[in-house]
Amino acid sequence: MSDTKRLTTTAGAPIADNQNSLTAGAHGPLLMQDYQLLEKLAHQNRERIPERVVHAKGWGAFGTLRITGDISAYTRAKALQPGTETPMLARFSTVAGEMGAADHERDVRGFALKFYTEEGNWDLVGNNTPVFFIRDPYKFPDFIHTQKRHPRSNLRSPTAMWDFWSLSPESLHQVSILMSDRGLPRTPVNMNGYGSHTYSLWNDAGERFWVKFHFKTQQGHSHYTNREGEEIVGKTREGYQEALFGMIEAGEFPRWTLQVQIMPEADAEKTPYNPFDLTKVWPHADYPPIEIGVMELNRNPDNYFAEIEQAAFSPSNIVPGIGHSPDKMLQARVFSYADAHRYRLGTHYEALPVNQPKCPVHHYHKDGSMNFFGQKTGAVDAYYEPNSMGGATEDPSVMEPPLKISGDAARYNHRDGNDDYSQPRALHDLMTDDQRARLYMNTAESMQGVPQHIIDRALANYDKVSPAYGDGIRAALRELAGARAAAE
Template sequence: MTDQSGTDRPVLTTSGGNPIADNQNSKSAGPRGPLLLEDYQLIEKLAHQNRERIPERVVHAKGWGAHGKLTITGDISRYTKAKVLQPGAETDLILRFSTVAGEAGAADAERDVRGFAIKFYTPEGNWDLVGNNTPVFFVRDPLKFPDFIHTQKRHPRTNLRSPTAMWDFWSLSPESLHQVTILMSDRGLPTDVRHINGYGSHTFALINDADERFWVKFHFKTLQGHRHWSNEEAGAVVGRTRESTQEDLFEAIEKGDFPLWKMQVQIMPEEDADKTPYNPFDLTKVWPHGDYPPIDIGILELNRNADNYFAEIEQLAMSPSNIVPGIGFSPDKMLQARVFSYADAHRHRIGTHYEALPVNAPRSPVHTYHKDGAMRFTPNNPNPAAYYEPNSFSGPVEDKRFAEPPLKISGDADRHNHREGNDDFGQPRALFTLFDAGQKERLFANIAAAMGNIPDEIEERQARLFDQVHPDYGAGVRRARVEYKGRNPSISAPTDQLLSDASA
């Protein structure tokens, strides 16, 4: 359709396809109004604007993403039958980076863990690897996760972020020491997401054609190198722009400077899980590289920006429950809970049929018996009589070939959590001793600043945990706190603590 000016510009229409004659003036009863209810075009525009947003993610709300591909260059076919991991396989993907704590409008250059979540569009369905830029996490039991996230969000009365809540929780949760040390180190404040590593973090399973199971850790090592801000540098960046990471990633891809990561795996024979001095399914632990050396298997490349950020990045929905034949789960408690909670969050945030949206839809055939609900727009099965299962109308059926081998479980289901080596200090100690003098001093200073005006008893409780990691760690933090308080003499009892006292 050509407009009245004779040009080839399309004619504006309503969402029902009806041409619009006037998009500048509302309909009214006269020159001075009032407006008419019959102005369906006005009502449509206002109603759509009211519904332009969906709930932001409770966690990882601020994010950036791009499309790309994974190319497998190594050979681990003896460990897995997954087609996406076979030699020479090329798989389209989309990757979303994020911060954990900040809201959708938070500044990019904040000290926080960065999410590193990948959706692989494989020929066997979607494989979602939802991880972070750290190989560990703050807690190992999902029962503690909602409480931890509460400490990262706003105080219910002040509506401010609460250092007291954060350090109170961490000082009462020694398993957080490993992740806290990483977060407060140089790598806790990256300049952008092209210069970070990515990790699946959890322990997963690989299953081969002989139905043998191996435990696996997935790593993505940046080929751009690591770059980080100091707290002072980040403050200046935020003063200039709150979108520094979005600018960096988008502009790099637009000009053809495609970021690359080397994909690696650590592989553990199934029976070794009963032999390691640490719990290999504990999300606060890493597998020492000397015990299970990383194996290079491929290259991940980001090479295309989203055409519509909302449709492709904000509506992007990933869940560890999306796995493919040859890749499976492990007894990792946090992973087990995430298998449920992520998909549940997406159904709430986006809707029942979120996986039918183009960015989430598999590139392989989908055959389910899910029915109806809001925004049902997928077609019926080829035979509409087959809308339940089992049926006699040629509907899709199960296939035992895709069953996983049984998991070997002993009588002591919690045996891994009570072994002698499952301490919370050894691995943070090993990390701390790797830091040079300058890195340690920055670690101490970052912790001192992050503590802000927390109560003295919480500060000392946390310092005693650092003592157990290494005497120099606790001493360095105490010294840095004295210096920090000397530079900030206005520090007194924390606001949220005063409010708690006042309401007691």
């Protein structure tokens, strides 16, 4: 018996001819009854879905998280217990570019992880940087507008970027990382990943601890200069996809060491910085990283669209033992990420195979577009809760302890009393002379074409970080101006 697979319509009817349309005679018009042609054309019209507003261009693979350390005193999360191995999916991405953008552009990289735990999916949605450009989500749409195309020219606008950054000194830390060597990693496996936000852990005793997640690359940090990146883009726009896919296909599985920084709950009231501020890091001297596991990527997707493009990550996906924090940006992302997926993929996006939990799922969400699974309530007559029909019920044993931080509801000025200069200064001072020289030049190059008054405003911010920082950028700007004049 032949193993040949028979081609069918989506309804299962066998197809006799997949080469020729049905016509009235050899030279006649097409017939509307050619349902196979109509199905094929209609599906092609619908093959594209809205791309992500940010993080549109991405690369991903499957793997495992293996826990080797012991933080059971801090969390009851089963996926973080010693010896546990959890299947997972990782998706890396650029932030600003569209689907067709080149991989080797200077940009922050997304570092999104989905862990299929026995207690539900845990998503850690971060970047390759431990901080971000802003601390208040009210400014997120404004910031992203500056990274996208100008409504009149339909071109990316350095003026918009630097106008926003120069008016937002809290961005200094992230911009310093972006313009440093780490702003252009060679491949997705040559960069760290961070949960970036402050999350929380809680144990069986109901004690809460604040936590930062770090994934340190075992492949080593390796970066390109702007010129090297431009040369690669001239040859391929898919360098990251080629590197990640090729490495895993060749059996060279990339790994990252998982570390956590843990802060006792009460310490949040004592630190000289706001530990929930996404523009700040926790000094390692105060809260040393604890090595607890290894993440390995070891399987490429079989279908990129189904398993990477339709992958949906959200900070709202947590499991017992892991919680959120008062981080304003995190609080907003808990809503906005899941909401984006419902718009882009549909109401039941978490029923798609790549997003589907690998544990039993019971809920009372009802109907909606593309409900192909019926009820998940646990009993056919239970479609509301509470009920006496044997439907799924709540489990008080997984109740998260209450947050102890509170205050009066108001629109607090997030810039008042905030030190936006010390941590960028510490980062600047850690760099070697060569690294600082590239930082200054990368920053100056990104300012080309920006009006002078905006540049002056930005330089005033850098002077507050360090006079050497501002002067270094000024020297690089003069060098670029001299080179430009010599070429004219």
